Amino acid sequence: MxxxxxxxxxxxxxxxxxxxxxxxxxxxxxxxxxxxxxxxxxxxxxxxxxxxxxxxxxxxxxxxxxxxxxxxxxxxxxxxxxxxxxxxxxxxxxxxxxxxxxxxxxxxxxxxxxxxxxxxxxxxxxxxxxxxxxxxxxxxxxxxxxxxxxxxxxxxxxxxxxxxxxxxxxxxxxxxxxxxxxxxxxxxxxxxxxxxxxxxxxxxxxxxxxxxxxxxxxxxxKGLVAERIPLRGLRRAVAEKLSRSRAEIPDATTWVDVDATDLLAAKDALRRSRPELGIGLLALLARICVDGLRRFPELNSTVDTDRSEIVRYGHINLGFAAQTGRGLVVPVVRDAHLMTTARLAAELTRLTGLARAGKLPPEALTGGTFTLNNYGVFGVDGSTPIINHPEAALLGIGRIIDRPWVSGGAVTARKITQLSFTFDHRVCDGAAAGGFLRHVADCVENPAILLADA
Structure with a gap:
């Protein structure tokens, strides 16, 4: 001034x-x-x-x-x-x-x-x-x-x-x-x-x-209107980041259909017994991702191209995609590995509210090490997500709907969803990526698995 x-x-x-x-x-x-x-x-x-x-x-x-x-x-x-x-x-x-x-x-x-x-x-x-x-x-x-x-x-x-x-x-x-x-x-x-x-x-x-x-x-x-829309502000920043991700990261995507019936039942049980905690589906999926990254730390990393090194983080800062009136943003839950499921739920709720109100501080949008994207809320089954550069992986969740599924030797209607996992092939091979995705799928199908290390 x-x-x-x-x-x-x-x-x-x-x-x-x-x-x-x-x-x-x-x-x-x-x-x-x-x-x-x-x-x-x-x-x-x-x-x-x-x-x-x-x-x-x-x-x-x-x-x-x-x-x-x-x-x-x-x-x-x-x-x-x-x-x-x-x-x-x-x-x-x-x-x-x-x-x-x-x-x-x-x-x-x-x-x-x-x-x-x-x-x-x-x-x-x-x-x-x-x-x-x-x-x-x-x-x-x-x-x-x-x-x-x-x-x-x-x-x-x-x-x-x-x-x-x-x-x-x-x-x-x-x-x-x-x-x-x-x-x-x-x-x-x-x-x-x-x-x-x-x-x-x-x-x-x-x-x-x-x-x-x-x-x-x-x-x-009454009809279509031809117009030019400036690519600026947040939209420009998102476009540049996604373009850089596609240009620099040799990504690969793998996916699996899973039975989420028991996960939804666990969410409903928590809502009934502890409604004050506000634990929803996103919080449970976040908890599962954190557990998977503990088991497969190579996916909680980045690539330092200047030094030709893979950098594995000693913490998990979990980003989650949120659609707002200004476009797509990815708020970050810092030190998610230190949080209980209830604390994860509270932080997800707080950051989501700030994002929708357009009041997220800049520091809440930086420092992520892994991203969770629940695009099922848009009514779609699957996707090939673009990694949030400079992270190394992203998990996408499709919609959960009733589908015929073999359970206990019989075909029955179950709550099925598709998990899509995109990873940087420089940080790991398909075995680690497949192992992470399979662990997440197992936890979705049987949430009790998480109790082993609780």
């Missing part, structure tokens, strides 16, 4: 985990908007997760230094906040809309000077100052909708002037309204000097009903 007496440039902060860059996903503000200390102004996406970034300054947005889709390195200018003087804006700043229209109207912007005192939202690598009791008073008049620190309105010293006609400054706001069929004349502005802000348009969009949706939306629903 850099600052002058009148304007402040906030730079992309260090987001931790050695992440050197982030992609702009969505700006929450536009040029001309008024921001407060710790207000979320932008959502960025790193190779690990999406992060909402707060600004440590208060005032008027003078410039957004990168458009959505741009990739910035840590330390590069992100947003500039300052007074409503149009000459203070950076003439070299990037127009986030790319059309060069609707420059900021200085009469519609206002400046509210505040001491940077005690920001509560501090990301790794930056933070606002903390100087209790040094907050400066504002000088000069301010709009009637402003409030003091204790939310008491200022007394008016003169009768209010006539209401100003609503105006739009930001081309982003105008474009957002146009895309959703919103008539700007129908919007009540909440910005200073009767300026319509982005939040005003978003509020109007939220009130739309299917009957009032713009015709363009209905037209898109």
């Amino acid at each position: 850099t600052a002058t007496a009148a304007r402040q440039v906030f730079r992309l902060p260090d987001l931790g985990e050695g992440l050197a860059e982030a992609e702009i996903v969505d700006w929450k503000v536009a040029v001309g908007d008024t921001v407060e200390i710790d207000q979320i102004v932008v959502e960025v996406e790193t190779a690990k997760a999406a992060v909402e970034v707060p600004v440590p300054y208060a005032g008027t947005v003078l410039a957004l230094h990168a458009p959505a889709g741009a990739v910035l390195s840590v330390g590069e200018p992100l947003i500039e906040v300052g007074p409503p003087d149009p000459n203070a804006a950076d003439p070299n700043a990037v127009d986030p809309n790319g059309d060069g229209t609707d420059a900021e109207d200085p009469a519609a912007a206002r400046y509210r000077e505040e001491e940077q005192a005690g920001s509560g939202n501090v990301l790794i690598g930056y933070g606002t100052g903390h100087a209790p009791g040094t907050r400066r008073r504002r000088r000069g008049p301010r709009p009637a909708d402003d409030r003091t620190a204790d939310s008491r309105p200022l007394k008016k010293s003169a009768p209010a002037s006539a209401p100003q006609a609503p105006r739009v400054i930001s081309p982003l706001v105008r474009r957002l309204a146009r895309e959703h069929g919103i008539d700007l004349a129908d919007i009540t502005p909440t910005g200073p000097h009767a300026v319509i802000l982005r939040r005003d348009v978003e509020q109007a969009i939220a009130t739309l009903t299917p009957a009032t949706s713009p015709p363009v939306v209905k037209e898109r629903e």
Whole structure:
């Protein structure tokens, strides 16, 4: 960050985990908007997760230094906040809309000077100052909708002037309204000097009903629409990792059908007897994988290509694939080999909740040594999973359905699933891979096997 007496440039902060860059996903503000200390102004996406970034300054947005889709390195200018003087804006700043229209109207912007005192939202690598009791008073008049620190309105010293006609400054706001069929004349502005802000348009969009949706939306629903979707953020990171896995790892896949009837019965029995533990099918499969990796440690490893060495880990960090609204992520249960089944269940539940809420910290997505993928939830039987580089193996679980199965010499309906196991052929031969998969299958068919080493 850099600052002058009148304007402040906030730079992309260090987001931790050695992440050197982030992609702009969505700006929450536009040029001309008024921001407060710790207000979320932008959502960025790193190779690990999406992060909402707060600004440590208060005032008027003078410039957004990168458009959505741009990739910035840590330390590069992100947003500039300052007074409503149009000459203070950076003439070299990037127009986030790319059309060069609707420059900021200085009469519609206002400046509210505040001491940077005690920001509560501090990301790794930056933070606002903390100087209790040094907050400066504002000088000069301010709009009637402003409030003091204790939310008491200022007394008016003169009768209010006539209401100003609503105006739009930001081309982003105008474009957002146009895309959703919103008539700007129908919007009540909440910005200073009767300026319509982005939040005003978003509020109007939220009130739309299917009957009032713009015709363009209905037209898109009638058929296919050709479009180009940028490969960026988390999706780009996943694509790069999977491509690297396919390019570098000589993988092989083996699979087996197993009878999971007794495993499901064990899960149901645990749910009935100890419902507070929340032990589900994924936790039992995780417990089985940990036991298998203890018996076949060559699969809990990686290949150091620079030194031509196979590195066997002294711990098991179990990753599990989770589908979220932002795409596929693999949270990691650290030191899974030290956990009971109940602790595994609790950690799986915690990480799954964070993943679905988009709040996984970057460190929860790194350091895995083996991955479990339950793709059966998508209603498919089998797959040839791609190894989560730089790990050496991945176990996939298909759907569990009733199928005819020979049990006790008779054909009967049983709960059958398919296990698919992909492994790096550099770390072991087929015998070790087959031994691991067979052990997992035996534990699924007869969970009591796990009691031998409990």
